[in-house]
Amino acid sequence: MTFDVPQSLILDTALSVAGLTDYIRLLLEQDEQLRQVWVTGEVSSANHHRSGLFFTLQDTDGTAGIKCVAWNSQVAKLAQMPIPGEQLIILGSIRVYPQRGEYQLSVWQALPAGVGLQALRYQQLKNRLLAEGLFDAQRKRSLPPHPQTIAVVTSPTAAAWGDIQKTLKQRYPGLHVLFSPATVQGDQAPESIVKAIERVERDGRAEVLILSRGGGAVEELACFNDERVVRSVANCAIPVITGIGHQRDESLVDLVADACVHTPTAAAQKVVPALSELYAEHRQRVAALHQAMLFSEETDLNQLQVLRNRLRRLRLDRQVQQETQQLAWKRQQLVQVTMGRSQQATQHLEMLRQKLASLDPKAVLQRGYAVVRQEDGAIARSAAELAVGQDLLIQLAQGEVKVKVTEVNH
Structure with missing residues (x-):
């Protein structure tokens, strides 16, 4: 096909590359929708440049992609650094790069998507509670060694409640257990758990509280990362031990509790001693005391024999005899000195009496x-x-x- 158009007309109407690019730039950058747009996708590549971070965001099926740039002034403000393979939610605006005739997304903020977003919220709340000192070891109280009344907060239909009952009965028969039921999964769980803890505190009999549920997916355990539940445990008037799920990362409730283990059974085992173990410890203490008494008796007998041997070597009977002789000699000396002084005093008294008599007027x-x-x-x-x-x-x-x-x- 040919076009019979005058060449002069074509030259008059044709746009330059810069003109066309500038036209496209105005269309894109002036569009209200594109001036502030949220885009979600997966980071497929990332490259740090001296001017900023350049990366590509694409759909998970790879059908579409868009180039993105976070300038250095914005990189430090990103909540999540773009890393290949990460799912992100990007906030930015469309900008045209005239030199290459390309458009790209100028990024203002990057947030994790899906599980990543939950992890971000978890970390932000954890950092805030950490700054308040709720996880400090100084706040944690010791569990009572031999509690007589224990409170349990969990679901009445969960296997955790049965495991706890069985373990407590085996380890410490006759223990008084107060059950405060709660929903431990779903949107209603945080409020339900908080109310269950409040019931235990109002009752006032429990010496320790077990907060528990069995294992589950991360999203099923989300209630134990809820701020309301965390603060309720932190402010509880009695010590709290958690037994939530199986081997996994700790929840915020685990971090704030006075003690934490990974299963309901382990919580029941930690909160009370086994009577069989107590009896064995008692027997060990009795045996140790008996051994200590025997050792002390043997030591005392040995010491007594040492003293006897020393007495024999000292020959105290001879020393006593010598001391007795010295005392007798000193007594004799004392008697002689006393008699001599008494005789002198008598003579002096007689002389004074005679002298006094010679001076007595009556004698004259x-x-x-x-x-x-x-x-x-x-x-x-x-x-x-x-x-x-x-x-x-x-x-x-x-x-x-x-x-x-x-x-x-x-």
């Missing part, structure tokens, strides 16, 4: 002398002190005589 009177006293009791020592007619008192060896002076001779 006995020899015929008399003492003349005036009326005021003063001793008359000179005739010049007396006057005629004055009364005097003469003291004799035996009695007194009152006289009157009739004459005074100087």
